[in-house]
Amino acid sequence: MNVQKKSSRLGLGLIYFFLVIWALIVLFPFYWMILTSVKSFAAYNSEYIPRFWTPNPTLENYVSAFTTVPLGRYFLNTLIFTVATTGLMMLVIVPAAFAFARLEFRGKNAVFAFFLSLMMIPTELVIITNYVTIVNWNMRNTYWGLILPSVTSIFYIYLLKENFESIPDELYKAAKVDGTSDLKYLLRVMIPIAQPTIVTIVILKVIECWNSYVWPRLITYDQNYFLVSNGIQQIRESGFGRENTPAMMAAVVVISVPLIALFLVFRKKIMAGVSRGGTKG
Amino acid sequence: MKTKNNWKAWLYLLPAIAFLAVFMVYPLIDVCVYALEENYSFAQGEATGIGLANFRYVLSDPYFVQAVKNTFLIVIITVPVSTGVSLLISLGLSSIKKLQNAFQTIYFLPYVTNTLAVGLVFMILFRKTDYTEGLVNLLLGKLGLGGVDFIEGPYWAKMFVMCFYTVWVVMPFKILIMTSALASVNPDYYKAAKVDGASSFRIFRKITLPMISSTVFYLIITGFIGAFKAYSDEVALFGTNLNAAGMNTIVGYVYDMLYGSSGGYPSYAAAAALILFAIVFTITYINLTVSKKTVQYV
């Protein structure tokens, strides 16, 4: 008994040891980027051997991050892009999910099956033509060009439809008897009841928008329309003079903060949402 | 009432159908057209014929061959490693009580970070320049190993940091899914097995693993699909000119053909994208077949 206890305690210690190691691997890059961002340019360059601490933290890198490159502009662009894409997407997917979940019409199953089959198509396959389409519509370097191709998501329609369907039939009948129109029922009953799922979808979409890189890179070459991801790439290749690493790290911190803050506030919702529907990598 | 709903229902679907038609269905057809149009480029316009020349060109393009090789290496290394490590971490997480929440939160952090941005941090940690050895090389030096530039140095080093970063990025999702799968196993099974005197390893082999096998396969399948589409992590580490770095991936090749330094050839891009789709489709099909035979549905 005693021996067993000892060995299990040893085992537990080992488990904690490895968990801490992985936690360090995860956290260290964050620490390093914050640390580097507060080292002064001179101090950083004089460290042939990088130091784990800086005695004289400075915020000057943050100033130059916003002044040397239009980081504020990138931020604003990303914000507009994120809000508009997410908002428009909700306007597209909520009615579609409602139609699939609640309304009766000929060909419903066929259309839904077709939607599901499109879910297998990777973006890489359609991006070529979408690029050409946007170019032909003269929408390069416009918000519309950035936004339009990503305002539908079959997966979210599917997720929301499932959720709508779990709302009992009787509620719909009750509303019908009271003379509630379909639209009013959707707005006043279904959306409030499905609110947790809707919030999840919004959060996942916001994360996706904030991190999107490939499409914006294709569609924008004018700095005024860069998103943060493109901005960071721009900074990396030519922004601060190639070696101003501390300023670069300041920009990285600034870009990372909003999502991390969002995460810390909605931690449970985001994790539950991702485990239900999110995919990445 | 059913007939009355008919046109209204289509009205609700209209936006979704319109967007899908323009940005999904039409491009799907169009990409096949592009792939078959010979000698078409943005600069020249007109195609000279219809055929498989684009596929032949792409398959013989050394950059594409390199991209395929890189992609396959990334897939073969990162999928098993990330799945295995995340399984171990999730097992560890589910066997502790204290700090479980804190660990889970920390492990999830990479999911909500901009991969381009954090990629820069990795680049700085791993690279070796004239001014500094870089942190990783410093640690290697302490272990008595020689320094190497992981970013612009030899191929194996670049591949190593590439895979390391990929694993770092995909872990949060896998840990989260795996942990919730483990948590959903009915504890009565464990109690029953303990009463029967089963060792912990036996419990893991005979109870835990079968119970979460469908989740593990789900992660492997999505992991394969995701890893085959690797691109932006590479850009984060090695910059946009991946061909020069020798670190391009298939998706990267598609974008370069479309709009990169060597771009403007949508037909080559289309052919490469279709080849990628065929590869992913085949692998997923194989995965699903294997999982159907192996997974035990409880």
Place this chain on the structure above:
Amino acid sequence: MRVLLENLTKRFASRTEKGRDVIAVNNFCFEIPDGQLVGLLGPSGCGKSTTLNLISGLETPSEGRILFGDQDVTRLPPEERGVGLVFQNYALYPHLTVEENIIFPLQNLKGKQKMTKEAMHEKALEAARLVQIDPLMERKPKELSGGQQQRVAIARALVKIPNVLLLDEPLSNLDARLRLQTREELRRIQRDTGVTTIFVTHDQEEAMSISDLIIVMKDGVVNQIGKPQEVYDDPVNLFVAQFLGTPAINVLEGELRGGRLFIGEEAVLDMPGKADGPVWVGIRPEGFLLDENGPFTCALDRVEVMGRDVSVVCTHGKMTGRNIRAIIPSEDRNSIRGETVRFRLKPAKVHVFDRESEARR
């Protein structure tokens, strides 16, 4: 409001067999006088709920007419019929408070009927008072007990002062004790409002205890309509006789011969004027009288004590069920001795049915 159903028929396309229809409601005709509480009774799947949906307008009939008063409402959508509907699981909006739930129907009113906020509030309070949930107005449905949710659902159905109140299995989600209580409550509310009320149930006791009128359905067809006691005492066929009453009626094979009813070789009752032939004999449990010289003999199995009464469980060669149950006053219990019991039968409690058609003879 008087409700009249004329030749109402509803067919659904069959799910299992293509091209064939399932008839849920077949050629319904009945009239519900104004202000009555009517129980629509039948086993599950007999078309009760479909009938209710037809009356409410959630479904439209394949044939026939529905009249509220003198107005033909057959083609009207639900909201124009002025019906209140209470669902089995109450269908309260989970995200709205009790008050918001009750007000919801009022907010849909259009045109002249449109109300001010104060008026709506007033109406809701009135309805809540009627069902005695006015102290709980600010709660959410999940903070209420089943019985309270039930009341909210009724208040919501009543708030528009409907022409007809429809309740689908209103008591089946409540536990036994609450069911009794709510049953009384339903009766009271209906009396107070005077609204013509139709409720669906599969529980005959529930239907019998509070209805002014019961309608017994089977396979989409109305079998019998009448006051509960009349239907119980005078069932038109074997199904109705079996469906009403607990414990259920005892059914035996018998034969009419020369104006007398035979069970086996025993002539148990005189039934003059009835044609000869094989019949089903239905004997209510309370139709047995212990009598040492009685004409009906069965083998005693056991005696179950039920308090005021005892239930004598016996077997008989001609019975169709697993046994025969007779209810007798408990003080008579001591006269049961030996392995057989002999009974005299009360003529009013014995019904005979045709062996083929199962109709009353």
